[in-house]
Amino acid sequence: MIPIGWFLILSAILFAIGVCGVLTRKNGITIFMSIELMINAVNLTFLAYAKQFGQMHGQIFVFFIMAIAAAEAAVGLAIFISLYHHRETIDVDEANLMHW
Amino acid sequence: MLEYAVFFFFATIAVVFALVVILHRNPVVGALSLVASLFSLAVMYVLLDAPFLAALQVIIYAGAIMVLFLFVIMLLNLQHAPEPTTRPIQQFLGYFTSAAFAAAMVYYLSKYALMTAMPESRFTSSARMIGERLFETYIFPFEMVSILLLAAIVGALLLSGRPVGHRARIGEEMK
Numbered sequence: 055m056i057p058i059g060w061f062l063i064l065s066a067i068l069f070a071i072g073v074c075g076v077l078t079r080k081n082g083i084t085i086f087m088s089i090e091l092m093i094n095a096v097n098l099t100f101l102a103y104a105k106q107f108g109q110m111h112g113q114i115f116v117f118f119i120m121a122i123a124a125a126e127a128a129v130g131l132a133i134f135i136s137l138y139h140h141r142e143t144i145d146v147d148e149a150n151l152m153h154w
Numbered sequence: 155m156l157e158y159a160v161f162f163f164f165a166t167i168a169v170v171f172a173l174v175v176i177l178h179r180n181p182v183v184g185a186l187s188l189v190a191s192l193f194s195l196a197v198m199y200v201l202l203d204a205p206f207l208a209a210l211q212v213i214i215y216a217g218a219i220m221v222l223f224l225f226v227i228m229l230l231n232l233q234h235a236p237e238p239t240t241r242p243i244q245q246f247l248g249y250f251t252s253a254a255f256a257a258a259m260v261y262y263l264s265k266y267a268l269m270t271a272m273p274e275s276r277f278t279s280s281a282r283m284i285g286e287r288l289f290e291t292y293i294f295p296f297e298m299v300s301i302l303l304l305a306a307i308v309g310a311l312l313l314s315g316r317p318v319g320h321r322a323r324i325g326e327e328m329k
């Protein structure tokens with residue numbers, strides 16, 4: 055069997071790529087896709103440990119994370135559509151309506 | 155040995171396409187690369203004895219959520235809009251921080267976790283087992299998620315609809 059460490063390393067690399075996307079990009083949708091990437095890295099960690107400890111709870115958690123990620127994607131994309139209607143762009147620097 | 159080959163092949167695919175997601179300027183290419191990356195993660199789930207979640211990953215993530223992303227990108231016609239460049243200091247700090255984070259994680263994981271052998275499969279997780287857990291131990295969170303999804307539907311409809319005044323104006327133009 056493949057040691058759990060390889061899965062954890064893959065998960066860490068994917069998470070770091072997602073962090074990099076969030077920090078360096080300005081396109082709102084790309085930032086959102088980076089967040090999805092991070093969520094999936096965490097899911098992989100959950101499943102790796104679920105197998106390591108022989109427990110089902112990790113898999114149930116991944117199930118819930120998927121459901122919540124779907125809800126989050128729907129609401130987040132609706133917010134970007136609304137932003138686009140108001141500002142004609144989805145550059146996140148332009149979303150400063152609540153700026154102090 | 156075959157398992158290692160499959161793992162490293164699909165791990166490479168996942169990482170490369172994830173890099174395309176954050177480096178490519180065109181969001182359509184980014185969304186399609188994310189589909190490929192999520193697909194290879196589904197293969198990882200199969201390797202980890204979770205075939206039901208692998209199926210869910212393909213159906214929900216690579217299917218539904220990414221189609222939603224593509225819909226919004228094409229609805230807003232973003233593939234032609236040029237993205238403004240980020241400040242150099244932000245670029246540098248972003249790349250440097252995440253590279254340092256990845257290096258630190260990989261260093262410590264390879265130091266401590268790489269030698270831990272995965273136990274032989276102690277459970278075969280089927281949709282039936284997950285369903286039983288879901289409706290016995292986790293019934294309350296399950297119901298909460300259903301309410302959350304309902305709230306998300308209502309919120310998405312409310313947010314993405316055009317303002318009332320705008321709709322009235324279009325109606326007058328139509329007349």
